[in-house]
Amino acid sequence: MKDREIDAILNRAAQTPHQVEPALLASLANSVGASLRPVRPLPPAWTLVGGLVLICAAVAVAGAARFGLHGVEKMSLLDRGLIFSALGIFVWLAATTQVAEMIPGSRRRVSPGTLLAAGSLALVAVFAILFRDYHTHRFVPQGVACLTAGLLHAIPAALVSWLLLRRGFAVNPVAAGLVAGTLAGLAGVTMLELHCPNFEALHVMLWHTAVVPIAGATGALLAWLRGRQDGAAARAIAMPR
Amino acid sequence: MHPESELEILMARYQQGDYAAATALIHRLSPQLHRFFLVQPGGRAEADDLLQETWLRIHEVRHTYRTGEPVMPWFYAIARHIRVDHYRKALRTTRREQPLEETPEVAAVPTASGGTADLEALLAPLPESQREVIEMLKIAGMSIEEVARATSSTVGSVKQKAHRAYAKLRERLGGKALSEGRGGGLQ
Numbered sequence: 001m002k003d004r005e006i007d008a009i010l011n012r013a014a015q016t017p018h019q020v021e022p023a024l025l026a027s028l029a030n031s032v033g034a035s036l037r038p039v040r041p042l043p044p045a046w047t048l049v050g051g052l053v054l055i056c057a058a059v060a061v062a063g064a065a066r067f068g069l070h071g072v073e074k075m076s077l078l079d080r081g082l083i084f085s086a087l088g089i090f091v092w093l094a095a096t097t098q099v100a101e102m103i104p105g106s107r108r109r110v111s112p113g114t115l116l117a118a119g120s121l122a123l124v125a126v127f128a129i130l131f132r133d134y135h136t137h138r139f140v141p142q143g144v145a146c147l148t149a150g151l152l153h154a155i156p157a158a159l160v161s162w163l164l165l166r167r168g169f170a171v172n173p174v175a176a177g178l179v180a181g182t183l184a185g186l187a188g189v190t191m192l193e194l195h196c197p198n199f200e201a202l203h204v205m206l207w208h209t210a211v212v213p214i215a216g217a218t219g220a221l222l223a224w225l226r227g228r229q230d231g232a233a234a235r236a237i238a239m240p241r
Numbered sequence: 242m243h244p245e246s247e248l249e250i251l252m253a254r255y256q257q258g259d260y261a262a263a264t265a266l267i268h269r270l271s272p273q274l275h276r277f278f279l280v281q282p283g284g285r286a287e288a289d290d291l292l293q294e295t296w297l298r299i300h301e302v303r304h305t306y307r308t309g310e311p312v313m314p315w316f317y318a319i320a321r322h323i324r325v326d327h328y329r330k331a332l333r334t335t336r337r338e339q340p341l342e343e344t345p346e347v348a349a350v351p352t353a354s355g356g357t358a359d360l361e362a363l364l365a366p367l368p369e370s371q372r373e374v375i376e377m378l379k380i381a382g383m384s385i386e387e388v389a390r391a392t393s394s395t396v397g398s399v400k401q402k403a404h405r406a407y408a409k410l411r412e413r414l415g416g417k418a419l420s421e422g423r424g425g426g427l428q
Contacts, residue, residue, distance in 0.1 A: 010410075032300050
């Protein structure tokens with residue numbers, strides 16, 4: 001059997017007229033009409049993407065400025081160019097993906113999981129190319145301090161991003177949480193690159209990059225927990241004891 | 242006027258609070274959304290509930306539609322969300338309520354319901370992800386790009402699912418035709 005024949009069979013089956021009860025249609029029109037008022041559509045996607053990129057940049061620069069811009073001052077021109085270009089590309093990609101996740105029926109260029117994996121791996125690769133000092137000095141204490149600082153800066157980035165996109169609607173909340181966490185994590189890494197003067201390769205590759213997957217996983221987990229909570233609340237309303 | 246642009250205009254008027262536009266959208270899109278739910282297990286009553294839930298959600302989030310963007314993927318993305326959410330909740334409830342009995346496979350059970358028995362029977366053996374792609378392509382008449390938008394996936398992934406669905410249907414329909422041919426020969 002050829003595809004054309006299958007097509008014809010499916011088209012015939014799909015063209016069978018299908019009716020919905022007129023009473024149901026009337027009830028739907030009534031319930032929609034009862035609360036019908038003009039609404040302001042969401043702004044264009046580029047405005048929202050621009051807003052998210054600005055939020056990330058503002059959080060990273062403000063945080064680094066407060067603690068000192070020691071990292072960027074110590075970097076060579078090549079370091080700055082490669083690191084901040086990579087961060088800029090992934091922040092823009094994450095912002096685009098997050099906006100797409102918050103608007104139903106949007107075109108998706110990359111899945112949130114792929115973005116997280118690609119972003120983390122790309123950062124590790126850039127750091128591996130630029131930093132060749134494989135000595136470690138107070139590896140864990142310094143690493144934990146950077147990781148904590150990065151994650152602490154991811155929190156305000158995530159909160160302000162959420163404020164910007166609060167009118168959106170995520171058809172897949174876990175994916176939206178994952179990409180929101182990834183974007184916030186990238187803001188945290190940007191702050192670390194501006195601030196941290198420790199250029200030991202392992203420190204940067206492990207502790208700085210770890211901010212992205214940890215923030216991404218936290219975002220997905222929070223969204224999943226919220227979904228479960230909403231589900232439990234809905235069940236409690238549906239089946240009162 | 243192209244049906245898609247007409248829907249876009251209705252949607253813009255619905256956002257402006259036009260009751261006639263909202264009613265027109267409900268009358269235009271409800272039959273195909275209902276059918277989208279009806280092809281799934283659960284029967285007509287469940288499809289009615291899902292349709293109501295979908296319109297309530299559409300009404301809540303109507304501001305997220307942006308003029309100039311395709312309308313159908315926006316509607317179907319919300320309908321799909323409602324359906325996935327519903328079956329996830331149903332599965333959780335079933336697990337809690339019948340811990341000692343075997344849980345039936347939700348996606349594979351065909352049900353007889355008015356008007357769509359043929360399509361339903363045809364699509365029944367397909368996995369959920371392939372079935373929804375075929376439904377959107379055939380019932381809603383969406384393009385592959387629009388289906389990708391509605392299912393939050395890529396064009397390549399939709400093409401792959403459609404290709405696999407056709408392979409399965411070919412196997413099934415070919416087998417059926419063969420057995421009917423043999424049956425005919427015996428009579």
